[in-house]
Amino acid sequence: xxxxxxxxxxxxxxxxxxxxxxxxxxxxxxxxxxxxxxxxxxxxxxxxxxxxxxxxxxxxxxxxxxxxxxxxxxxxxxxxxxxxxxxxxxxxxxxxxxxxxxxxxxxxxxxxxxxxxxxxxxxxxxxxxxxxxxxxxxxxxxxxxxxxxxx
Numbered sequence: 760x761x762x763x764x765x766x767x768x769x770x771x772x773x774x775x776x777x778x779x780x781x782x783x784x785x786x787x788x789x790x791x792x793x794x795x796x797x798x799x800x801x802x803x804x805x806x807x808x809x810x811x812x813x814x815x816x817x818x819x820x821x822x823x824x825x826x827x828x829x830x831x832x833x834x835x836x837x838x839x840x841x842x843x844x845x846x847x848x849x850x851x852x853x854x855x856x857x858x859x860x861x862x863x864x865x866x867x868x869x870x871x872x873x874x875x876x877x878x879x880x881x882x883x884x885x886x887x888x889x890x891x892x893x894x895x896x897x898x899x900x901x902x903x904x905x906x907x908x909x910x
Contacts, residue, residue, distance in 0.1 A: 852879025
């Protein structure tokens with residue numbers, strides 16, 4: 760299976776063997792969706808929408824389980840990721856140049872990483888190490904690696 764999203768706000772899950780759409784996820788207000796990904800265990804979907812909200816979906820039931828806010832995402836397709844080492848986290852860039860880390864369960868911002876000078880568009884989390892990679896736009900054009908401080 761693969762998951763896709765679009766400017767119309769719809770999230771679709773596809774069967775890669777047949778090309779058929781298996782399910783369409785719809786939020787009541789259908790904000791423009793710029794990025795989606797499956798969770799590491801394949802049970803959930805994380806979506807980033809252009810109303811400055813990240814949503815955690817149970818795609819079997821088609822329901823939003825949790826929402827994460829505090830970043831700015833109004834104009835660009837922002838990546839969000841799961842961080843699963845030493846806890847469960849949601850990580851995203853922001854149009855204000857920050858990288859935010861939320862506690863998956865409580866939805867509280869647990870850390871803000873500052874260092875970029877422009878919109879943080881790309882972001883990913885290493886699957887087995889405490890490393891976040893982020894990249895930003897024109898004023899900065901940098902890629903940053905963020906390592907956990909285990910002091």
